[in-house]
Amino acid sequence: MPSSPDRGLSRREFGKAAVALGGASALTACLDRFRNEPEEPVPSGVASLEQLPTRQHAWRDRIRLDDHGNALLPRHQILLYLNLGVDGPPGTDARNTVSAALSTLDEAYERSHEGLLHSMAYSPAYFDRFDASLPDDLDLPPPRRLSAFEQPDLDTQDALLHLASDRADVVLEADEALTGDRETANGVTVDARLTDVFSVDARRTGFVGAGMPAERQGELEGIPDSGPVPEKSPLFMGFQAGFRKNQASEDYVTLNEGPFAGGTTKHVANIRQRLDDWYGEQDFDERVMEMFSPTHAEEGLVEGVGSSLGADNGLTPAMIDNIDEAAREFGRVGHAQKNARANRDPDGNVRLLRRHFESTDDDIASLHFPTLQRGIGAFEEVRKAMNGVDLTAATPAVRQRVNNGILEYIFVEHRGNFLVPPMALRALPTPTGE
Template sequence: MANSDENVFAGKLRGELSRRRFLQGTACTLGAALASAGIYEKIETIAQPPERPAFASSPPTQEQYILQNEQVVTVDGSGVETSNGTTAVRVPALHDHVITATLNVPANAKALQEAQRHLESALMGLEQQFPPTPAGVGITVAWGLPYFHHYIPSLGKTSSFFKAGTLYPTYLPVDLVTSKMEGHTVYALQESRTFPSDQSPPGFGPVRMEQNDMAVLLRSDSLANIMAATKALFGTGSNQAGGLFKVTSIRRGFSGGGFYGLQGLPSKLALAAHLPGAQSIPANAQGFLGFTTTLQSNMGPGIIANLETLPGVTDQWPHGYFRQGTTMQLSHLFQDLATWYEQRFPQYARRVQAMFQPGLSPAPAPGTLTLDPPGQSEADVAHGVERYRAYGHSGSMAQVDSTTSPTTSNYGAAYPAGTTIPVRGDFDTLDNPFYYTSDPTGNHYNEKKAAGLHFIMFQPTIGIFNRVRLAMDGHYSDTTLPVAPRSHGAGINSVLFTTHRQNYLVPPRRHRSFPLAEFLS
């Protein structure tokens, strides 16, 4: 971006911040926040949307978490798209928004079943208007444990899935693997927890374990489409579903924009917001830390992240109520770009080693590296620690987030050993920590822009996420690496600061609206 263009964009940003300060002082902060996307409105003026099919190639799938018609391109070692590239990368939607809420519905069968019909009507209306693709809008509705605990204490009707009188939480999917490991029943959806490297910024307090009833993830190349979906789901008009919810946060962000030889959104927006360390972000980087997060080989293929796809993972095969659903982990983290680029890992090779594994010798030209080394075994990681007193971020997790042997799914798909199971959906943000929060004091809301990450991961069980996250800190089921989890040798941990976390269950599309409410009496 030329300096003059950068100055113009920075001026627009300052004007937008002034407008937001005014809106913060009004009595309709939530209404203003729902109606406006602030600085994120500028994305479509500075990024070229990928050329994608306007409509889905097939009807909406039952897997809510899958964004249909995502492009896959090949890129070279610096992340630039090329016809003879060696690495396959999914091209994410430009805009990502998450809205969390508690319910504004009485906890009785009649009210919940009416709410179920109302929400499903709104969702069906949106699907008739927008296909579930980046060119339309992808909608994922997820439900937290507070919803099930408070609103679905027991089931009053017998069905092909449950007996009348089934109590919470016994109707939830069972995590068979973790249950066997721990010697008692563990469900696929668990409460969120802390991890050894968890640390919030000074003065922020401990990581906040959120208690939202639900969350909606919206993804699209079109901000107008996302705002239309937001209005339909959380507006308060006669044909809108907003009266069902009390919005607790609005989280806005972005990903990519640099796959076509153009300057990526992380670089452009960080420079315009004058974030410390912004000048060091590679120009075409997909994310603030300069690396591509949507490598095809590092994303679960097809429907592998479903509850029921892999044999023996949950009890949802073949006829579970939540079959074709998954679990979702949602976190917010700050990213210390100045420390990452200028203090702790100023050399490009050091950043590569921290992100992947120690000992790698990448080409000297910085870029949004797409290096895809073979997955490390636990023994490989331990050997690296012995030799380098360090381990890499992705290397530490390879044996925990992937199939350990050739596996045939319950649907007949063959997955070779080392096939990634989780699907990432995270995106960068300038929110500090959220675009809007109903609790600005408790959530330490600040108007000052900051480099952040709204981290999203879909996987069959939260138990899988927990094991992956522990491996990121060097903790495995049988050993703990002799590296302090926030030290320079612990991958990227030392530049990440977690503020919020919550786990959710993502039902299949057919049960996305107030799941299980139809069994209340």
């Protein structure tokens, strides 16, 4: 179901989506909800934009955190890729419709992991519809190939709506209210739909959280039949990611000036995983070397899925600076170790805010990889560091996709770049923000 273009979710697609998002128990909960037999009540939202944060991407104080302050992203997520039905710039009626559809969500659901977090973003192709240009200093190029060894489909749809909640029934209901034929959302009347203005080009679903990948690993392309994904892992590859101190803050990624002040830029990759060799040919220490760094394995810094690390991934400046040496000594380099080289500004601040989650769309183990940053260039620089082309010169053992972090196991399928405008401009903005 997930990538199929359609106006709304058919019954069969709904069932498949519910299972993809939440497993069989979520399907039962969802079906009950759709029969209007409510489970736990969902907290309601607010009726006016003024009661909401000014940043659409302000999630951190609205989601769960672990004991170390690491963000626990909402367990169920949907990405709706949307195209406008007409050529040229959208008019006032369309803008009012989108605004009303999004306001319905705000009123229906508390803006939190228990209700719904959502954000609307727009592509460079969308802004090309207008005669006016985006501000010169806004770094939002069209998506492109970012390594010699990838052939992604480039996502150039007009808009991307991101829905996220700890409740599968909530993201599904919100999706139905925006693109299907539901007349109410959590008791609030639906007067306007996104599909009055947009068509749904692709619907991609996912999940993240301890236990969820292991629960879903059976009969999935990309995961060995032995079911090796650790029970407690939040991700298919067996480790936790997104430690607080290795993430940019929401403040840091926010645009400070210009018409879109309060907004940010978003890159979204979709990455297919093939984990047969990851689990079949590598032992735990080798996986730690390739995910974090060889020193992490040597010093036993990572236990289990990595929660032993606390609030940061344990990379020291020495591990980052001496990566060539590590490559020669151990014949491998770590994914995090490589990326960190480009992920600090001159003052030592982390540049990217990663918010990735897993997917079983089309019965393939994959990852949806949204990151937020002030400009897309920051993402591209980190991705270049991750390509690690330079490291193949350090030793013959490290090759373009072998012993080079996790590149052997991941394959980029899609890339898209978007502007996440501030809340007040989230409905079909113009390039000048007027």
